Amino acid sequence: MAATGTALGRTDTVPCKRASIALAALLFLAACTASGTGPADAPAEAASRAAAKVTLMTFNVENLFDTVNDPGKDDKAFLPLAAKQSPQHRAACGAIEVPAWRAECLDLDWNEAVLERKLAAIGAVIRAAGAPDVIAFQEVEHAALLDRLRDDELDGLGYGAAILIEGSDLRGIDVAFLSRLPVTGEPRLHPLAFPGHAEREGDTRGILEATFRLPDGSLLTGFAVHFPAPYHPTAMREEAYAALSDLLAALPPERTAFAAGDFNTTSTEAAATGILETHARPDWHIAHEEAGCEECRGTYYYARDDNWSFLDMILVRPGRGGDATWGLRPDSAHVANPLDAQRTRAGTPLSFDPATGAGVSDHWPLVVTLETTQKQ
Numbered sequence: 001m002a003a004t005g006t007a008l009g010r011t012d013t014v015p016c017k018r019a020s021i022a023l024a025a026l027l028f029l030a031a032c033t034a035s036g037t038g039p040a041d042a043p044a045e046a047a048s049r050a051a052a053k054v055t056l057m058t059f060n061v062e063n064l065f066d067t068v069n070d071p072g073k074d075d076k077a078f079l080p081l082a083a084k085q086s087p088q089h090r091a092a093c094g095a096i097e098v099p100a101w102r103a104e105c106l107d108l109d110w111n112e113a114v115l116e117r118k119l120a121a122i123g124a125v126i127r128a129a130g131a132p133d134v135i136a137f138q139e140v141e142h143a144a145l146l147d148r149l150r151d152d153e154l155d156g157l158g159y160g161a162a163i164l165i166e167g168s169d170l171r172g173i174d175v176a177f178l179s180r181l182p183v184t185g186e187p188r189l190h191p192l193a194f195p196g197h198a199e200r201e202g203d204t205r206g207i208l209e210a211t212f213r214l215p216d217g218s219l220l221t222g223f224a225v226h227f228p229a230p231y232h233p234t235a236m237r238e239e240a241y242a243a244l245s246d247l248l249a250a251l252p253p254e255r256t257a258f259a260a261g262d263f264n265t266t267s268t269e270a271a272a273t274g275i276l277e278t279h280a281r282p283d284w285h286i287a288h289e290e291a292g293c294e295e296c297r298g299t300y301y302y303a304r305d306d307n308w309s310f311l312d313m314i315l316v317r318p319g320r321g322g323d324a325t326w327g328l329r330p331d332s333a334h335v336a337n338p339l340d341a342q343r344t345r346a347g348t349p350l351s352f353d354p355a356t357g358a359g360v361s362d363h364w365p366l367v368v369t370l371e372t373t374q375k376q
Helices: 002-008 023-035 039-050 087-094 099-107 112-128 143-152 198-203 234-249 267-273 275-279
Strands: 053-064 134-140 174-179 183-190 207-213 219-226 256-262 300-302 307-309 312-317 324-328 366-374
Touching (some): 053 112, 053 312, 112 143, 134 143, 134 256, 143 174, 174 207, 174 219, 234 275, 256 366, 267 275, 267 307
Parallel strands (some): 053 134
Antiparallel strands (some): 207 219, 300 307, 324 366
8 A cells, every 4th residue: 555655646647737736635645755655554554563562361260171071180070960979989089188179079060051151251351351362271171171262252352273282280280372373383291390209290280382473473482381389399399490491491592482370489489489589580571570560469369378479470581583572561461350250359369159150260360461672
C-alpha cells in the first residue's frame, strides 16, 4: 500500500493541466510523497507495532486430571466415585497418612461433569487475562486435557496443539505449553537428577523445552518448570536451578529465552538462603521484580504462616541479536486474578471445589509482556 501512496504522490504522473485540482489535495499528496506512506498504510503500521509484543503466562492449574485410571500413575484420587468402591481401591486409600488426602482418595467424585467445570474455570481465567500468547502449565495429567481446553473453552483464540511430554512423576502430573506462536523444532523434556536424594525423585518433574517463532521471525525458547515442593530439601531446588542454567547456556547467546512455572521457592527460603541471588539472577531477569509488580503480594498464600510467596515466576533472558532486542516490557508483570471465582473472601487464591464448582486453583497465574526495542 505504501507503493500505491507514493505513486499517487509523484508530481510527474499527475495531470497538472487540470486546473480543477485543489491546492489542498496537492498538499496532501505531497505529504504522502514525503513520508512514503498514505492513509492506507496506517493499519499496516499499527499491525507492525502490535506484532512487536508477546505475552507470557504461567499457570499452575492444580490437579488437572482426567477421569480414567492411568496405569503406573498414582491418580486414584481423581476418579468417579463409582470407580472407587472396590476393596483394593479402599485399602490403597486407607494407607495414605495425610487425612485430607486419604479422604480425597476415598470420597472425591471426580466425574466428567466436575472435569468440565474445572476446565471452564481455567478457560475463564485465561480469557480474562487476554489469552496470552504462550502459557506454561503445571499439574496437567495429559496433553489431551489441554487440547480439550483449547477446543472447548478457548475456541477461536488461535492456540495450537498442546505441548506435553510424559514424565516420571509418580502422580502423573506434568508441565506443558499452549501457544499461539508457531512452534519450531522438536520439544524436549529434560529429566532432573538429584544426587543424594534419589528416593525423592518420583515426586519431581523434568524441564520442558520448546522453541517458538516470534512475530519478527526470530526465535524464543521457553522452559516450563515445576521444581521440587518446599517440603523437599533446598538442595533439590538448587540442583533444579543449576540444570536450568545449563540448558540456558546451551542456547545461542542471541536467543531470547524464558523460564516459567512453579519454582516452589518460598519467600522465606529466598530470604534465608539467597537462592534467587545465587541461582536465578546471574542468568535471568525476574519478571515480577523488574517489570512493575511491586505491589503484588504473591501467587500463593500459606495460611499456616500467614505468608505470601511468588512460587510462580517468569524468568527472561533478553535476546541480543538482529535489528531489535526482545526484553521485558516495563510495568507489564501482573498477577492474573481478576475473577471473583479465583479469590476467597479473605482475598487469597481459591482452590477448585468439585462439590460446588467454586474456585479455580490454589495458585494465581502470572503474566508478563515481551516487546522489541529497536537498535539505534
